[in-house]
Amino acid sequence: MADSGSSGEFSASLTSSTLPPPRTRIFKIIVIGDSGVGKTCLTYRFCAGKFPEKTEATIGVDFRERLVEIDGEKIKIQLWDTAGQERFRKSMVQHYYRNVHAVVFVYDITNAASFRNLPAWIEECRQHALGNEVPRILVGNKCDLQDSVQVGTEVAQQFADTHSMPLFETSAKNSNILKDGSSRGSSDHVEAIFMTVAHKLRSQKPLVLSQPSDRAGGTVNLSSCGDSRGEGARSWGCSSC
Numbered sequence: 335m336a337d338s339g340s341s342g343e344f345s346a347s348l349t350s351s352t353l354p355p356p357r358t359r360i361f362k363i364i365v366i367g368d369s370g371v372g373k374t375c376l377t378y379r380f381c382a383g384k385f386p387e388k389t390e391a392t393i394g395v396d397f398r399e400r401l402v403e404i405d406g407e408k409i410k411i412q413l414w415d416t417a418g419q420e421r422f423r424k425s426m427v428q429h430y431y432r433n434v435h436a437v438v439f440v441y442d443i444t445n446a447a448s449f450r451n452l453p454a455w456i457e458e459c460r461q462h463a464l465g466n467e468v469p470r471i472l473v474g475n476k477c478d479l480q481d482s483v484q485v486g487t488e489v490a491q492q493f494a495d496t497h498s499m500p501l502f503e504t505s506a507k508n509s510n511i512l513k514d515g516s517s518r519g520s521s522d523h524v525e526a527i528f529m530t531v532a533h534k535l536r537s538q539k540p541l542v543l544s545q546p547s548d549r550a551g552g553t554v555n556l557s558s559c560g561d562s563r564g565e566g567a568r569s570w571g572c573s574s575c
């Protein structure tokens with residue numbers, strides 16, 4: 335672009351055509367838990383908007399992405415659907431944990447063992463140096479199977495409180511069903527869960543804007559309080575509220 339010598343014209347053309355398009359931020363969220371708890375179904379539900387007709391055990395890791403807009407900012411939510419089976423994890427495990435922004439622990443409310451194994455998943459995170467600053471949430475999946483519940487809300491909530499995580503109970507299959515088995519209109523609970531994580535990350539990680547060289551580089555927090563926590567999620571404070 336030619337500089338006409340007039341600062342007014344210069345800044346006008348900067349804003350209209352020469353500024354690079356705003357970068358899309360990517361939030362990497364890993365989803366972990368025992369095999370069969372529904373990690374693939376939950377991530378597919380959020381990214382493709384439906385329950386998959388058929389799933390197979392994940393080998394290594396699958397990525398699913400979805401572009402969302404929060405308060406006018408486009409954000410790419412990248413979900414890493416990790417294998418629950420030990421034999422399919424080994425070679426990949428150290429890659430999952432690089433540059434992770436948030437962790438979603440999943441258990442199956444109809445499978446007590448998947449709940450009992452949560453400490454092992456938390457320990458794996460610790461061993462891979464995931465600090466407390468990385469937001470975590472706990473998701474009890476398969477709430478549509480109310481006749482087969484093995485993990486009650488109370489015990490799950492106690493666990494979540496002990497580990498300072500919000501708890502969400504949901505169903506990837508029928509995502510309008512909430513933890514009490516009720517249905518709330520057309521709201522999609524799985525959607526709300528991942529969007530809550532994205533809001534949380536966005537409020538934690540201010541958008542860094544590049545500044546003209548005559549001004550000190552700065553950090554501009556464009557976030558507003560978008561903490562739309564779901565039922566039972568009470569472990570996250572919102573610093574901007």
Ligand SMILES: Nc1nc2c(ncn2[C@@H]2O[C@H](COP(=O)(O)OP(=O)(O)OP(=O)(O)O)[C@@H](O)[C@H]2O)c(=O)[nH]1
Pocket residue numbers: 367368369370371372373374375376389390391392393416417418419475476477478479504505506507508
């Ligand atoms: N009823 C019901 N079934 C579900 C739900 N979510 C998953 N499933 C079923 O549970 C089984 C396992 O689901 P996956 O999503 O493949 O489980 P995963 O945790 O990804 O398993 P790995 O890839 O082995 O780690 C499949 O048969 C799904 O159809 C749910 O919310 N309700």
